[in-house]
Amino acid sequence: DTEVTQTPKHLVMGMTNKKSLKCEQHMGHRAMYWYKQKAKKPPELMFVYSYEKLSINESVPSRFSPECPNSSLLNLHLHALQPEDSALYLCASSQRTGGYEQYFGPGTRLTVT
Amino acid sequence: GQNIDQPTEMTATEGAIVQINCTYQTSGFNGLFWYQQHAGEAPTFLSYNVLDGLEEKGRFSSFLSRSKGYSYLLLKELQMKDSASYLCAVRDTGGYQKVTFGTGTKLQVIP
Numbered sequence: 077d078t079e080v081t082q083t084p085k086h087l088v089m090g091m092t093n094k095k096s097l098k099c100e101q102h103m104g105h106r107a108m109y110w111y112k113q114k115a116k117k118p119p120e121l122m123f124v125y126s127y128e129k130l131s132i133n134e135s136v137p138s139r140f141s142p143e144c145p146n147s148s149l150l151n152l153h154l155h156a157l158q159p160e161d162s163a164l165y166l167c168a169s170s171q172r173t174g175g176y177e178q179y180f181g182p183g184t185r186l187t188v189t
Numbered sequence: 190g191q192n193i194d195q196p197t198e199m200t201a202t203e204g205a206i207v208q209i210n211c212t213y214q215t216s217g218f219n220g221l222f223w224y225q226q227h228a229g230e231a232p233t234f235l236s237y238n239v240l241d242g243l244e245e246k247g248r249f250s251s252f253l254s255r256s257k258g259y260s261y262l263l264l265k266e267l268q269m270k271d272s273a274s275y276l277c278a279v280r281d282t283g284g285y286q287k288v289t290f291g292t293g294t295k296l297q298v299i300p
Contacts, residue, residue, distance in 0.1 A: 118276055118290035119232065132287060166231055174286035180231035
């Protein structure tokens with residue numbers, strides 16, 4: 077199984093809502109990532125988890141809150157988002173951090189109204 | 190920090206060969222990835238170079254020159270399905286060896 081799954085596929089939320097994005101992999105990978113990608117731009121790293129511990133936070137606003145409940149799951153909790161947060165949110169995983177290829181999920185297309 | 194440059198767009202003909210260049214200026218370098226991304230889809234891994242030279246994988250090859258801060262992705266026998274964005278990404282030498290993506294090259298393959 078070389079798949080990373082993400083739910084939901086699409087999400088529309090108001091600025092006062094609370095929602096969560098979910099990511100799952102069963103490849104035994106110990107590094108998991110959240111990226112944000114705006115249209116016609118490259119993925120921008122948000123968070124890196126290594127062995128279920130947060131190792132990189134790229135100065136992401138606190139309205140984005142990551143969580144790694146176990147080695148297979150990664151969540152991104154959203155609260156009080158702004159319209160400019162609308163983007164494709166990609167989850168990825170790799171065997172370890174560093175020089176290992178990252179496997180990306182299909183992404184969640186988020187629209188904040 | 191990382192500064193990664195790629196051409197924004199390229200057009201090539203089906204059956205031809207195309208070379209997509211990537212130059213980088215980094216505070217630390219520990220490997221370079223190429224990813225393919227079709228519109229509306231997630232990136233998929235194509236290649237990884239950490240030593241100078243050419244890595245070949247089927248119709249795709251990737252070259253690296255660390256002294257020049259330069260890489261290219263070579264696509265042979267182009268097919269219409271190769272129309273996609275091609276992202277160059279550099280791994281740094283920090284503790285968690287963060288990977289930074291370039292802006293990507295949008296390749297259009299025409300008949």
